[in-house]
Amino acid sequence: MTQPLIQLRALTRRFETGGGWFTPARSMTAVRAVDLAIARGEVVGVVGESGCGKSTLARLVLRLIEPTSGQILLDGTDLTALPRAALRAARRRMAMVFQDPYSSLDPRYTVADVLAEPFVVQRRPMDKGAAEAMLADVGLPASVAASHPHQLSGGQRQRVGIARALALRPDFIVLDEPTASLDVSIQAQIIELLSGLRDRLGLTYLFISHDLGLVRYFCDRIVVMYLGAVVEVLPRPDAAPRHPYTQALMQSNLSPDPSRRRAIAPLAGEIPSPFSLPPGCAFAGRCPRASDRCRTERPALETAEHPVACFHPI
């Protein structure tokens, strides 16, 4: 097997809060020992609900947040060991598109300033007409270059964000819920755009989302997270779920087809606080299949064609 473009090894991030005069010290593991390899040209989806650690994972992969332990390998080079200058150089090969197209652009910058920033930061010459070409790549007219973000619609802003991410022709892009704050008609535009760019530029994506339907449409492989840990990796988007949580997610995803109505059979309970996790499987409290073992022992993600972290997989 060829070397993966991105490889995460036991990537972990803990957060400590409080510990001051008035707040008790608490800690949580936002991302727990995640192993993941992403091949060149692959689109890997990460799906989960709030508090599952998907956004922290997205930032860890780009070392926007420092990992507590573990490694991030880009083409075999460990990013966690790189000094600042080398990390800056490595950033040319990676980029990120953010969820909120409103706050991800500096309100004082024009679109032209936004597009020039990657070149300024990386001290690279910017060709004349590069901005126009970048805008054309994301389907925007050259005339928006002089606009400020507040003059653009949400969809246009997100296109500017994508153009900025593409500026230095990276290999790998982390997409952190790039359509979550957009209307569905715009969401479809952006997904189409990302899809086309991937085919044309041979990009590799890590696609973070809470929308399982969208992830199954867009991604080659799907990582399911619950409370900081990977519970299942679906090898194909249409693979049948093996983890009870994945199954519950799929059943909660309502099909936009009235001829295929199902009784809504929700999962009981809510996501527990990540600050006080039970010792065993984090999902045990809500799981219809849980046994005593699940409540005392934490299941590991097995290494298989279709990995799942569960003592009683489906």
Added chain:
Amino acid sequence: MRAVLRAFRRPMGAIAGGWLLAMIFVAVFAAWLTPYDYDIQALKEAYQPPSPAHWLGTDEFGRDLLTRLFHGARTSLSVSSIAIGISVLCGMVLGAAAGWFGGRFDRAVTVVVDLTWSFPEILIALILVAIIGPGTTGTMAAIGVAYLAQFTRLTRAQIMMLKGETFIEAARSLGAGNAHILFRHLLPNALAPVLVSAMLATGDAIILEATLGFFGLGAQPPTPSWGAMMSAGSALVFKAPWIILFPGLAVAITVVAINLFGDALIAELDIRARMRRAA
């Protein structure tokens, strides 16, 4: 800058801005606007109420009050704006450093700043003038230090708020270093609210200067300042109320104008929410 011009297009902004421009004009050209000198005594003319010859009357030495008011504008406005200017500069550096570096330095700055902030500016200024000695320089320094806490707080709050914005994270993801983020993103965005609040504080500083002058700690005779004029007038308030009345009105109207113009600027710059959150 364009926002300043736009603020003039609002009715309140135009009236307030007009008054401020007029005050600056009389401060600059004080010497040529009236036929009198601010410091030549004419005891025969003393204690004259307002009249066609002396629009605002004369003081106990027979000096024309309008002339002194114009010259006083020069002292009062320059002392307060220079003091606030220095204060803003220092406060921005201190606040930006605290907000940027965080950690122990930030905590130390915050404790000191919060402590001084809860003391009235007049008290801080009084003590400082006592240390430095009275006069315009002492007043400037005292006012500057008295307002340092406010600008440090505000700048720090702005930086902290902006640090959490996604566009900062976006710049980092491109490989931007600290200098780029601080000077190209954080400070430019923090500037507008800090400058507007500096303008508003200049109004408070005019009052503070007047109060120090009232205690005889401001500009020393014969230099006229609004505060010194009121100080002299306070002893004569029952005999010649006009001596103290007009400088007080000048202070009040100027400060109202500064506030109204500041409001217009805040509206134009659309930073009301940000200024409130940081307060």
Added chain:
Amino acid sequence: MSALLQLSGVSVAIGKAHLLEGIDLALDRGQILGLVGESGSGKSLTAMAAMGLLPLIGGRVTAGEVRFDGTDLSTLGEAGRRHLRGRRIGFVTQNPMTALDPVQRIGAQIDVVSRLHLGLDKAAARARTLDLMAQLRIPEAAAVAEAWPHQLSGGMKQRIVIAMALAGDPDLIIADEPTTALDVTVQAQILQILAGLVRDRGLALMLITHDMGVVAQLCDRVAVLYAGRLAEERAVGPIFAAPAHPYTRALTLCIPREGMARGSLHGIPGAVPSAAAYPAGCRFHPRCARADATCRATVPALSALPDGGLVACHHAEPGAP
């Protein structure tokens, strides 16, 4: 016989902005009406109009009438409309995290509705509150009633909001994006509760949502709004099977379905116009593949479809499946 809630040709303006135009809707007991549209389509404004709450946001009805149980809301005074709200119309907001008064205990926030509208005394109101909470499967209701809002999870808060909406024993519930702020597994719980209310109590439910999956699974009728106008209003089966309005059709093509191949998703070009820049003629024409000169010049009127639905398009599909 007229419907429980009937909007006929309702137009709404806030200041000089005309945000809703000629909305026709009807909703009966035991029915779920889905109100669908993108942001800025006027969904929430329609709900505010139905509750007589427009003055709160500085809005007013400029044409048409809103009838609840046969009564024109504009003939009721402010006090009369207030008696409708809480007593006969319950409301469920979008974000349960901010919907409750943070400095008042949970129970008191529910009690006040039955005390005010049903004239119950303190003890009776609390008994009713606890009963409602139990019906909504809130565990340890008595303890939760004494809790503060910040102590509850999002899903639990939304149940409290629903209990508040039910406390006056209403005929109609208006739910404005009741699950948008919740996680998907919790979303399913809340939808199950709302659907149960209609089934078991015969309530009418106006469900405002942008989620076509929710609409398809829950609603009986669907009204699609675009830029302040009604595009199409029909029963849920035909509107998905054979949408008559090009916008409805485009909307259904925006959502990935089970087994859809990559590349078969189609966005709608352009963006929803802002109220300040509504185009002349049909407001959808700049984004519509079928638009012609008529669409650019003439506002399409609502016309009846053979199956009893309404559509506003010069080039409507016949709509027969």
Added chain:
Amino acid sequence: MISYLIRRVLMLVPVFLAVSVIIFLILHFIPGDPIDNLLKVGSSPAARAEMEARYGLDRPLPVQYAIWLGKVLTGDLGTAIVARRPVLDMIAQALPHSLRLGGLALLFSSVMGIGLGVVAALNRDRWPDRAIMGGVLLGSTMPSFWLGLILMLVFSVWLGWFPVSGARSWTALVLPVLTIGLGGTALVARITRVAMIEAAGKDFVMLLHAKGLSPLRIQLRHVLRHALIPVVTILALRIGWILGGAVTVEVVFARPGLGTLLIKSLSQHDYPVVQACLLMLAMAVMLGTLLGDLLQAAMDPRVRAALA
């Protein structure tokens, strides 16, 4: 909650120490030596040294501080150098006057400020709002000593309603309270108005309307209750700021309070008295912040939860 109270009070200790160091040091930087005032011109260096030793001014600074602090903590504020009286007596004499004036001014500012702020918020952008906010702005832009003198001129001299100055009767308090209170009223009214408007825009208020509650009940029982949290917090934090106005006003109205004492001893370079006055003001500020934190916890269950 009890443990929070204990921790919160304990936290005042380092703050008090920091403040005491600052107050102690500041006074040593003030030029002008009180000993000079006491010695006859041409006194011998020996006489001077003896005098310095008597007031402990010949010891190293940290030692002077430690001795001073130790005495302060046992209630011994020393002897005034110029007035030659125990400082404690002078403070005890002045304090009640200042407390009465400050307390009434605070009460006046809170009641007037909250009342005006509520009326302004309920009539947002209509004429009562504009009139109130305009008046409040004008009131806050007049130097307090000037306002005091003008009020004195009009009400005491021309109309003869109140005594010109002094502290012999309660009526003598009216004008000083009014003078200080106007500035405080402006501050409180502005915060109240903004807090009310902000609270009225919250989601839960919309839901209260949807429950069919009457608008007045919503405004007074929910919106105002919510808005009072920041108002009370800021008010408590700014107690020192409002009282600071008292310093000038006391001088103007010749009231024998702490402010007058402070200004007088400052001009006479009477260290021990100035130190004591500043300590009193610092204590007021510290108690204010303590009160603010406690009130906030009492009014907002979320704050209590974060502290538990």
